[in-house]
Amino acid sequence: MSNSLKASSTGLEIVDKARQRLGWTKTSTARWWQDAHTSKATLRRFWQGDRIQKEIFISICAVVGITNWENIAELTDVNDVNIDNYPIYLDWYEAPNLESFYGRNEEILQLETWVKAGCRSINITGIGGIGKTSLVLALVDNIKSQFKFIIWKSFHYPTSIIDLLNNLLNALNQKNVDNVQAGSFQLVQHLQKHRCLVILDGIDTVSRNSELSDFVQKLSLYRHQSCIITTSREKQNYTEVNTKTVANIKLHGLSKTEALELLKCRGFTGKELGLLALIQLYRGNPLGLKLVTPFIQSVFAGNVAEFINQNTLIVGERLKIIIKQQLDKLSELERDIIYWLAIWQEPISFSRLQTHLLISVDPGTVLLGIVELENKSLLERWVSDHETSFSLQPLVMKIVTDELIENAAKEIQRVTKHQDISHLQILRTHWLLRPGTDDITGERIINQLREKLKRVYGVSLPQILAKISLLLGNKSPLSIGYMACNLEVLGNYD
Template sequence: MSNSLKASTAGLAIVDKSRQRLGWTKTSTARWWQDAHTSRATLRRFWQGDRIQREIFIAICQAVGIGNWEAIAELSNADLESTVVIPTPYLDCNEAPDLESFYGRNQELAQLEEWLTSQNCKLVTINGIAGIGKTALALALVDRIQLKFDCLIWKSLQTSPSLISLLNSLLNSFEQGVVVQNIQQGTAQLIQQLQKHHCLLILDGLEAIFSQPEDLSYGQFIQQLSRERHQSCILISSREQPNNIETNTKIYHCLNLKGLPKTEAVELLQSRGFTGKELGLSVLIQLYRGNPLVLKLVTPLIQSVFGGNVAAFLSQHTLIVGDRLRVILKQQFEQLSGLEQDILYWLAIWQEPVSFSRLQTHLLISVDPAMVLEGIVALERRSLLEKWVSDYELSFTLQPLVMKVVTDELIEHTVQEIDRVVQSHDIRHFQILRTHWLLRPGTDDIAGDRILTQLWKKLWHLYGATLPQIFNQILLLLKSQSPLAMGYIGSNVAILSGIDLL
């Protein structure tokens, strides 16, 4: 009996269904090849129909719960001898991360495959908020379409490499020892390689270079790759959509990735120990907008602190963001312009969809409507806004996760402003309190207003029983100030001084 085996077409279909039930990808789920005591490269060969060592073949089947490996193998020696060998694509995926699990996304995968293989788009981007699954989707897509390319290269931009460094890395994927000294030369040589080969090039995490000195160079580089004649495709994942590239053209398409639908989110939660029938599960999924990363982060807490009682967790009216996601969203917030931050602050205060016209009327200083529109477009491009369409006009709000982080930033910066004014007796340190009216419209119970009460508690923790004197001190500083200089300061301080939570 031969010491090597290969999978039949029917056998691969059986394995495919088994791995889907587990939420595993074909080659990016590390647990699969680890459980089979093999490597990702061998797992790829298994899927390509290559012959692999008998023991490893059996272990790969058993790892996904298939004990009857004979049903998977192609055992006819005659067939084995006459089988046409399928060319194996060149793969440089050393920078591709491992993937724990993957659920659903069939519609998105089909759309991406259509753009990259049938329509031969030169540039496709996957955009979406942090944690939504952009990289996971790209990995699943690679599993699905890699045999349709003769070359596949995955490069991570999370370390913010210089463009010249990236170009040298890409060129060495084609030919070892290549070193270029300038961007123009490197780009020209890369385009030559993309003309020679039908290549799928994945650039993962493009947002890492935004606001960096390399930002402009990268933008020009991507535009040039999308415009030049070649037979390859570039797939980009990013929290932000690249600037100055027209979407939905023959050469460029953009997929704005949303959260998992309920059915697929339930499958993910079931893989984390839930039955799928828990009370409040649908509310939990909607609260986190089906964000896979956040659902994975919150489930251990629900299980350990609330004994798996989802309804009990929801009754706390709290939102768990997680340190990793909080840092990402905070960094993204800090990179915004002043106007963009102001817009997010207003949306966090109102906690409901707000129309453009309503937003425009609340800005303290009159701003050109075109600038406000540009700010909204920029925030939408960064996946920070949610659109709401009514019968009357378009409105905007924040995803709950973004709402939480922006609210925390608003409170933290406001406390810092007040402390600077108290120390310096100079109201010019006021920014947020001057430009934003913190009371949510329609609020009857001021002590129940989330932002005001959280702000008051932080101030009480800082000043204790002297807090009323602090408020009076600030109000005295406002005397004889012009309405423009005061803005909303007086109103905000007055309402804060009227809160009594003790």
């Protein structure tokens, strides 16, 4: 018998079911090829039906729990597969490896339908950690045979259009260009001649402006046989509606069933009390659930219900950085809105929000701000029989609340140092005690801010706050805003 094997079509179906049970992708789960002591390229050849070394073939099967490799292999001698029938993988090194992937069957089916229909541009949006990149990696496993070239670009640093063009052209073995027009013409020619799949992962992370997204929009206007997939945390300008050539899909959290499978893979049995509450608390965010489970297992010995009873969220540093990057790009109005939502800690109607803004803003402008925050996947919409209300996603609520308290404390420290109340911006524009309440929840932000300041000023905090209050003098109500109210309630404690 030859020292090489290839999988039969039936065998590949068996392996496919085995890897799905583990939550693995076909080629992007690093553990698979690492445990099989082989490479990603070899695993890809296995899925393409190419012959690979017998020992590696057996190892690939064994890693997913298949010991009867004979049932997977096609044991008859056949000619080698013609490599021209399969895609040429170019510039794939920026594609990340995956630990696991669960669910998303409906989303993958929808994406496959769009690709098959000849859609030229697809944008996948969703909050950080929701699984946009993972979804694309899983999708590529299913559709790679439809393309001649597959290119993956991840955005971590500012990138100009000309740099992106030359990067793509280099991957396609084309010459560099020195202007966008020439580069676009050259790229479109290649997209027309060959069926290419181009993935631009995290296109919104490199700049506040829409330069790159506008460029992608223009590419979708040309007639070509290729597909460009972008992932972003906010809806792009060109994806207001789905058309034959441009499509948009927004990812939400995993379903309860899918999230339970993820938690089982992380060491839970699936029968622990509080698992469904945990899934709801994190809104099915895969990265959020992956990051909190080690904490529950180490600090609470796996007792999920005890963690839930703490009435808090643990946001890993990785997810915190992802969301804070998005918050840093908000406009002043958008930041004002999310701070108010963090103070309320519960859904608030548009009309109620409008009445608490310090400076009267045109309702249409405020509404546009809410729409932008929704497009950025930061808000949750609550619809009742009477009105629509808005709140922050729990993960966002935690990060925004922490940021609000941190920035408010810094403002007071700057005023104390410089004796200038112009540094009080948050305390001027936001009443930190939730309006109309005197309960513990309503005082939560005030209490946390007070404790933070007490660690800085100790027992002298009341005197510090009193001195700041004196600085308000006879200034106008608009220039003072909520300052006096905030300083008074901060200073009132035993």
